[in-house]
Amino acid sequence: MAERSHSNPLSAVLSGLLDQRSQEPKVEPIPDDVRLEGRTCLVTGANSGLGKGIAIRLAKRGAHVIMACRSGIPEAGEEVRAASENPNVEMIRVDLSDFDSMAAFCDELRDRQVTLDAAVFNAGVVPVTSRTNKHGLELMFAVNFLAKFMVLDRLLRDGVIPNAVYGNNSRAEDPPRVIFVSSETHRSSIPIDFDSFGQPVEYGVADGVKYYGLSKLHLTTFFQELSRRLNPGAGAIPDVCVHALCPGAVNSNMAREAPTWLKPILKPVMALFFQSPEKASIPVDYMVCSDDMGRKTGVYMHMMRVKESSEASMDPDNGSLLWSKTEELLHEHDVL
Ligand SMILES: NC(=O)c1ccc[n+]([C@@H]2O[C@H](COP(=O)([O-])OP(=O)(O)OC[C@H]3O[C@@H](n4cnc5c(N)ncnc54)[C@H](OP(=O)(O)O)[C@@H]3O)[C@@H](O)[C@H]2O)c1
Secondary structure, rough: OOOOOOOOOOHHHHHHHHHHHOOOOOOOOOOOOOOOOOHHHHHHHOOOOHHHHHHHHHOOOEEEEEEEEEEOHHHHHHHHHHHHOOOEEEEOOOOOOOOHHHHHHHHHHHHHHEEEEEEEEOOOOOOOOOOOOOOEEHHHHHHHHHHHHHHHHHHOOOOOOOHHHHHHHOOOOOOEEEEEEOOOOHHHHOEEEEEHHOOOOOOOOOHHHHHHHHHHHHHHHHHHHHHHHHHHOOOOOOEEEEEEEEEOEEEOOOOOOOOOHHHHHHHHHHHHHOOOOHHHHHHHHHHOOOOOOHOOOOOEEEEEEEEOOOOHHHOOOHHHHHHHHHHHHHHHOOOO
16 A cells, blocks of 8 residues: 655644544554553653543543643642542653753652653654754654663663563563554654664754654664564564554644744644544554554554554564664663
8 A cells, every 4th residue: 555645744644534534444442441440550751632532542541640740830740630530640740851860750750660651652753944952962852762771771671571581570460561662653764874873963843754754663663673572582572562553634732843834734734634632542542442552562553443563663674683783772872
């Protein structure tokens, strides 16, 4: 099937609308009576949009929800507690563009001996024009991909996410789940350029979506490689279930940096046609709660449809190169 174009803001919006009308078979939402009491779920970027929708949904099921956010503290936590009627919701501050902040966040989870049953890496950014983080790395590369690699490396090493590969106790019968919020834009991305990995690039409004797609290709390639590395054996049940998804078009704050001329068009289109964060969180809920997703790894979903991620993202050579280049980069920054 031809890949749909997401190469500019307009085609991305149109593609989002078409996605919602697809007739491909879907998985069923998880019934409300499935409970998560005694389970701890981390959600990044949980103060806004989809992340807040996910946090409310998991809290309604009774989970202990840790909202990892850089803003909205404490209001967003209060909102999630009130909407879910679950007091067991907390917020921890983290800036996912800042290595020191991420290290402090990981230290806190380790020192408190938190054990995660599910970690949902949702936070993402779409700057309107090119920007770098304080370490000089392209911002979307840093937040949408690199932060996940760095934080996960720590959580796996520290046993916050139990696993066998990093020498921690695995939970053979009840594997933890790692879920990445990616995007279908990864399909129409330019190829990863390993020679200029993470380096600043110049883009404006028109081609920002191209680099957004590239950051999601980095992420989706990482998801596939992580799934392979954490589950090297051919056991019936994975050691860690690693999944990714595109939530489809969400009426969130994602377009907050859109140019003033585009906002009057985008806002009503998003409000009318895009899914609410509450509805868009249903596939993430499925990945956290379904028995099936706790028996598999490497599953990619587009909304409620299971499908393969792009060929480039599934290529083990790409995955392996991405891994070694990322380690190299993090070593250069004294982070690993
Ligand atoms: N909206 C869509 O149509 C759509 C489609 C496909 C995929 N997605 C993906 O869905 C995910 C959620 O996005 P959304 O649509 O819900 O947008 P959103 O409302 O803008 O939420 C993005 C979240 O990411 C957080 N974030 C950004 N940079 C961060 C940083 N440096 N440190 C910590 N947190 C940071 C934001 O925190 P602040 O509020 O502090 O900035 C916010 O909580 C993203 O990964 C996005 O790529 C969205």
